[in-house]
Amino acid sequence: MKAEIVAVGTELLLGQVVDTNSAEIAQGLAELGIDCYFQTHVGDNPLRLAAVLGQALVRSDVVIVTGGLGPTEDDLTKEALAAVAGKRLQLHPEALAQVRGYFERLGREMPENNLRQAMIPEGAEILPNRVGTAPGVYLKVHGAHVFCLPGVPGEMRAMWKEEVAPRLSRLAGGPSVILSKTLRFYGIGESALEERVKDLLHGENPTVAPYASVGEVRLRITAKADSPGEAARIIEPVEREIRSRAGRFLYGEGDDTLERVAGRLLRERGKKLAVAESCTGGLITHRITNVPGSSDYLRQGWVVYSNEAKVEQLGVRPETLARHGAVSEPVAAEMAQGALQRSGADLAVAVTGIAGPGGGTEEKPVGTVCFALATPGGTRTWTARFAGSREEIKWRSASEALNLVRLALLEERETP
């Protein structure tokens, strides 16, 4: 089966909006093993939209259309599809009930415009929209399967997952349930991780696909089955195998982030954290406090960018600064110890480094970052060297600090 994607909207042609829907749908098609050969952006223009749809119907077996299902005169996707298919639009009672239901749940009157959203090409099925107003449309035209989805990313995503992906899997002769699970890794590069699991990357069910972003790698396991339970059973042994091979590099799954995982461990252990930041400049506490409820375990943060602040606020000794320099493990250690004592927290992490672009030396180039983790039991230090822009070095340093907190809490749990 060959698929293509058509994203509709004049805002795309004017460059006011970046199309992320096509990439998400393309990932979904790849997971289903369906080739996607073309992606097109076209405006809310009846002739050009019909031309693009007509071409797509001729050259592809599956056409996924996003956008143009709204309530205004500019929303023409269904009109163009009906024209190309030689069908009429008609009021679809079930679609109308769904649109009305959406407004009823909000406790609002349905504007008359929204009647348009219940006009569906004859012979089409509607795809329920759990998130917004516009129902989607499924129509088979001249042997091609056309799915029209809303352009709002959250609505598109839900409808893709709940309605479109299962149908496509069946059309492709596969089972109707597609289940994905993402595992997240820190501290191991994409190729090193692939090396560890390479025999698992060529399976057909489940498939395992790697993705990399700044400072982390993900593996996405996708299974197809006739029931969610069966899909979970297909994923389970592969996940267990990956977990056993990845060890401590695996930090979480799904929507986990290092800050969420570290926060969860802090909460479980009833521990309070203090943070002393120099080169990360507040990014560590910013990330920690992006997690709702983080006030339960974040005791205190310091941003001690200057030497004076390190001395006055955290008790770093001037002679340590003079002897080793601000970017050094001894200074990181005294920062962490100072933060621990002054905050009354159970553990403290400290970071001092050179984020660049200036400030590097031959001995300590840009990207040199020293870390310390202090607990009442002692202090450990560690130096890393990161590549990238100032913001990337800050990000990687913050990730490293959060991971140190995670690992320290994991170890503690395991030592009785």
Added chain:
Amino acid sequence: MKAEIVAVGTELLLGQVVDTNSAEIAQGLAELGIDCYFQTHVGDNPLRLAAVLGQALVRSDVVIVTGGLGPTEDDLTKEALAAVAGKRLQLHPEALAQVRGYFERLGREMPENNLRQAMIPEGAEILPNRVGTAPGVYLKVHGAHVFCLPGVPGEMRAMWKEEVAPRLSRLAGGPSVILSKTLRFYGIGESALEERVKDLLHGENPTVAPYASVGEVRLRITAKADSPGEAARIIEPVEREIRSRAGRFLYGEGDDTLERVAGRLLRERGKKLAVAESCTGGLITHRITNVPGSSDYLRQGWVVYSNEAKVEQLGVRPETLARHGAVSEPVAAEMAQGALQRSGADLAVAVTGIAGPGGGTEEKPVGTVCFALATPGGTRTWTARFAGSREEIKWRSASEALNLVRLALLEERETP
């Protein structure tokens, strides 16, 4: 003139990369007054790529292609273009000199593969690449103007601005220089700003276009002229008029951010800043320290998420907390005063609020944020209410704090 954009790359069809190039180029076309009717993603496949290029050449006057100019066997854009145009690829001496020059500047040997990047369809012009290795290509085919640019966004952007936009302006019968200037506004909504300048939004040269993002609005003024000097003279009176109408809402231009502008003012005035953060959780100092050289003026930051930390680290009085609550102007004031005294800075900004999703009350709903700005001359406080997710409320609160610093420094400068 009708234009279309073709983005080449199998990674786009697999959804591994989101295409931002097409949106940037589309904005550039809109600024030139050239209609863009189609944008297509196609993979590194010779037949399909040729089919897409052939269709584009037939239906459009201008075709902008990005990607597929790299040194590997997968990079097929020039091959496909040559096939469609009925031309041969030949080694272009000037292109070869440019590719060689790139490696010489890096002090590296040119890999043999990179010879491919100097193969150009006969009759084509090359477009110099100031940023990377691959020269661009300009070819006129059957009356259509085809521009092939690299897919790497930084390389594409430089080549678009320096080579493509001026040529397109001339092709469109316009002058050869396009100059844009972006003005940045904080504290005024998009529609309120449009209201103030609406008579300026319908001009033809310069054009003025508004763009909005979280917590700020931009106006982009674009002039076409025969020389940079003339373009600047066309922009100047419109810019002056906008500046006079926008007053203090205009905080910067070009790549300015609130943190850069506040930092610039701190440096100019020789002032040191301290920051006391509760709900922003380190985001203010994170943004300040994203600016290189910020160690010159950032004295110290505190993240005092808990009541205890507010009391112990900044000297907030327990009775103030008890009487007014942690989210109150009196607490913000004591945080700022404590930060000022303990850091020895010249001014201190403090933020305490409810970022949500939990923690709101009827009297102080989620999004309620109190600010204080303390100097040796006194303390001012202020309460705002922001909408959005937890991260958006943090971002808007940080922007507000940075803007308060900016305004305080501006006022100071003006009072003799």
